Amino acid sequence: MSTENQQLYRTESGSRLHIRNCPHLSESVVVEATATDGEVCTWCDKEIRGEGREYFDDLDAALRAFGGPQGNWPLIREHLAGVDPDEVWIPYSRSYIALGRKGRAVAWAGKTYVQPPEGPYIELPGFRAGSGAGAKVEDIWGDKCEVHNMIRSRSGVCGMCF
Numbered sequence: 001m002s003t004e005n006q007q008l009y010r011t012e013s014g015s016r017l018h019i020r021n022c023p024h025l026s027e028s029v030v031v032e033a034t035a036t037d038g039e040v041c042t043w044c045d046k047e048i049r050g051e052g053r054e055y056f057d058d059l060d061a062a063l064r065a066f067g068g069p070q071g072n073w074p075l076i077r078e079h080l081a082g083v084d085p086d087e088v089w090i091p092y093s094r095s096y097i098a099l100g101r102k103g104r105a106v107a108w109a110g111k112t113y114v115q116p117p118e119g120p121y122i123e124l125p126g127f128r129a130g131s132g133a134g135a136k137v138e139d140i141w142g143d144k145c146e147v148h149n150m151i152r153s154r155s156g157v158c159g160m161c162f
Helices: 042-048 059-066 070-079
Strands: 008-011 030-033 053-056 087-091 097-101 104-109 113-115 141-144 151-153
Touching: 053 059, 059 070, 059 087, 059 097, 070 113
Parallel strands: none
Antiparallel strands: 008 030, 053 087, 087 097, 097 104, 104 113, 141 151
């Protein structure tokens, strides 16, 4: 998509150009603009180039596009039933569904988890914890050197023993 195919907006006093659902416009009075009226904001530029989000009419449409275990869909719907979003999107990374209000995500769902606006993170059937920041320490390091009282590398070599 290019700016030629996309209606652009700006705030009454601003020179940056935005697409209508840009969070920068959430509380502003906006006017229609053209690509020659200024520079497109960074967030909108990503959206226009297809690096941002894909929007859906509702959670059901997003679930169909997102995929994942269909057996978890009723649980996702149940846990997010109290959310009244004005936007539903999936980022182009395809890593989650977001329910948003005024351009900000307020609840999320993955294929095997749900994060409602209030309440705990909910693990669904099939959930497996990610590695977080990488491998666990016990997977990276070896046993303790009895001489130097230091943890050895996985190769078993102590950095102090020569």
